[in-house]
Amino acid sequence: MNERIMLKVEHPWIGHAATVDVLDAMGREVFHQRIGAMSAVETIFLLPEWKDGMYLLKLYAEGQVPKITRVIVRR
Numbered sequence: 001m002n003e004r005i006m007l008k009v010e011h012p013w014i015g016h017a018a019t020v021d022v023l024d025a026m027g028r029e030v031f032h033q034r035i036g037a038m039s040a041v042e043t044i045f046l047l048p049e050w051k052d053g054m055y056l057l058k059l060y061a062e063g064q065v066p067k068i069t070r071v072i073v074r075r
Helices: none
Strands: 004-008 018-023 029-035 041-045 053-061 067-073
Touching: 004 053, 018 041, 029 041
Parallel strands: none
Antiparallel strands: 004 041, 018 029, 018 053, 053 067
């Protein structure tokens, strides 16, 4: 069972501080993490309280257009 999300980070983001937010289907924030310097691959571990379903992952960094993607959790 894969209990993590692997984020492949694009070149302009690498080395910059960023914020990752995960929202549930109702728009509630279920995860918030500040990353001091992004690497080429970032790992987010799924929390036990995340139920099966769709989540929105938002990635923000100063000077970059925010990235938003859907994540499906199935356990």
